[in-house]
Every structure is written in structure tokens, then in C-alpha cells.
Amino acid sequence: MSAAGWSEAIPVKWARATKVIARRVAGETVLVPLDSHASDPEFKGARLYVLNETGEFLWSLLDSPRSVTELARNLTREFVTAEDRAIADVETFLVALRDIGAVREMTRGNGE
């Protein structure tokens, strides 16, 4: 993943994975990525992920495909944060969610 400031030449878009559950539980957003279980030999029980406030905001934006730039730009509008920091935070968030199977990178080749 790369994000060269606000001016990505070919922005890669990110979206929610199809097999991920998101529900509000006790006032928090809980994610259950279902595809990650099959490939995880250490999986012993429910893998649930609770999003913090920033994560909830970004997750709400990912209801449609977004680039890192779009997400970071929205983040700077909603929270007091610098551009560079916002991009770094978004990239960290997306990589973490990709690794648990909650988001997917949409390339031009997959028709999405």
C-alpha cells in the first residue's frame, strides 16, 4: 500500500470485505471477520475486534470504496490531526483490517 500525500496518481480503493460482520454491541462497533478463521491454525474461539472512535469513523466511510487519500482527508476534517499523521493512521488501520480479513484492496484488475 502506498499513499503519496493527497496526490495519488492511481488511487487504490479499499472496501469492506464481504464476509465480515459489524454490529453495535454495548455502544461499540464490533467486527467479526469470518474468512480469517479457516486459515488460522491457532483459531480457538471467537475473534472479535472492537473499533475505537477513529476506527468507527473510518469503518463508516468504507461502506463504499475509498482511497487512502479520501479516508485521510475525511479524518482531518473530523478530528484534529495533521495530514501526514492522518495518512499514516489510515494506512495502519487498513493494513490491520486487511490482515484480519475485514477489508479488501480493490484493484483495477478485479473489475471493482
Added chain:
Amino acid sequence: MHVTRVAPVAGVAIAHEVTGHIRLEQRDPVQWDGTDATEPPLVIRHEIGDARPAGMQPVLTVPPWCTFHIDRAGEPASLFHGMFGEVDRLLTTVIPGSLYRVRYATAPRDPVITLQPELTAYSFALAARGTGLIAHACAFITASGEGVLCPGVSGTGKTTLARLLGAVDPPLQVLTDDRAIVTLTSEGVQLWGSPWPGAAGIGGTASAPLTTVIFIRQALSLGRRAVSPREAFRRIVNTLSMPLWEPARCGHALEIVDAIVSRARSIELAYPPTEDAARWLASEVESGASAGVE
């Protein structure tokens, strides 16, 4: 074919249909008269056949007991590994929510123990119906008729607590020392006992509105603190039979969990394993009911 019936569990009657040279263990682990049959029955069909999970995707191994799979239709299955001289058995979904099949690779030499497939089929059926969850928990009903759930994984003291609560004078109505049923309807969250006890062998047929969740902790002295819904969620979720195989059912299960932690008050009670402490624990629940937990 012959049929063995289990009295209704949380309103769901269970019938084992047995074909071939299969004998079911005659078990009566608890005094279980059953609850009123208010829901469609659950049928578990036992037969000899191919017990290999062909074409299924393994999703969760619980060593040494079983491996959960998802079949081509996205329905759950469980391969129970042959333990203690048993043969491998494959539990599959035939009609989600109402009919499940157990296939034995070869004719079992001894009467088969039905607890595992029965409990698993029941949890599959609850998830398919979207009506409730099985909780790994001790549960009881207070003198004023409130349902109390004490969830915990193995080793947290559920059996000890159930025994102590049964000895309190006047005795509390202990529903189970190991597996409780929690259902969610338009009327609210309801707590039920089950015929699947733990080491204390306690199974109760009553039910009550779930008002309190207690996270028990054995300690040298008595202590109590309120637990927020957020903390309660984190502590209770791994004690519940979450259907992790299917998005809609998992989502609905999370809604049931939300109802539990949002509507019931949650407290942590630390206590030494004595009858006095059990009496105190019960009174703490009652006082919390009347005064509200801080």
C-alpha cells in the same frame, strides 16, 4: 427405526431417530422433566454411513474432541473424533433448525453417548432459528424470581458456586452448573436451565427473565463491583455458542449478546467458596435488584 425423546429444552423438544445397529446410551444425568414444548421440535437422526466431511471446509478444531466444518450450503457440521473407543461421527445439517444427522463410520460396538451431538445440534438449531444462545455458565433464580447468569470458562468455579447456592437456606432454584440457555424474544431476554450439567449434575427446568449477569471470582474476602456493558461484552462473549460460520446468524447472535449486556445489570462478585459467602452472593443480587447496582 426407533425414537428416543428428550423432554423439551427451552421449549424445544428433542427426538433421536435411530436406524441400523446403533444403540443410544440410556442416560438420565439430571432430573429433567422438560419445559413446556412451545417451539418446533429438533430431530437428530443417527445412521451408519460415510462419516468423512467430504467437500466441507474445516473452520475450527477443538482438540481432542471435534472439528467444526462448513458444508457446501454454508451450513455447519462437526466431526467428532473417536475417543475412548468410539468411532468417528459426523454431525451434519439436513434441514437448518429442525433436522440434523449423525453418521457413524462403522456400527458402534457400545451404546453411543448422545451428549456431544445433542448439545452441538441444539446450538446449531438455536443459531439457525435465531432464537438464542447456549451459555457456558452456572445459572439460578432468586427468591424474587429473577434469572441470574454466572458465565465462565472451565475452572472459574461454576460447579462450586452451584453446589453452594443449592445449599443456601432457603434454597435458591439452581438451573444448571454448566450450560444455560438464553433466548431473546419480543418480551425480553429469558434464562433457561438445561439437561446438560457439569460435575455437580444440576439441571433445572424453570426459566426466568434474565436480570443479572455475575462474573464470579474466587477470593479470600467478599467483594463487589459494577461491570460496564462494554466490559461485560468482552468477558461473556467467549462463553457463548456464537455461530461463527454464517454472517447473518453471527450478526443476530451479536444482537442477542448486546441485549444481554445492555438490558441485564452486570456485576463482579469476589467470594471465598463457603456457604456464608454463597448466601451473601445471593443477597447481593437481591439487593441489587431492589436498589439498582451502582
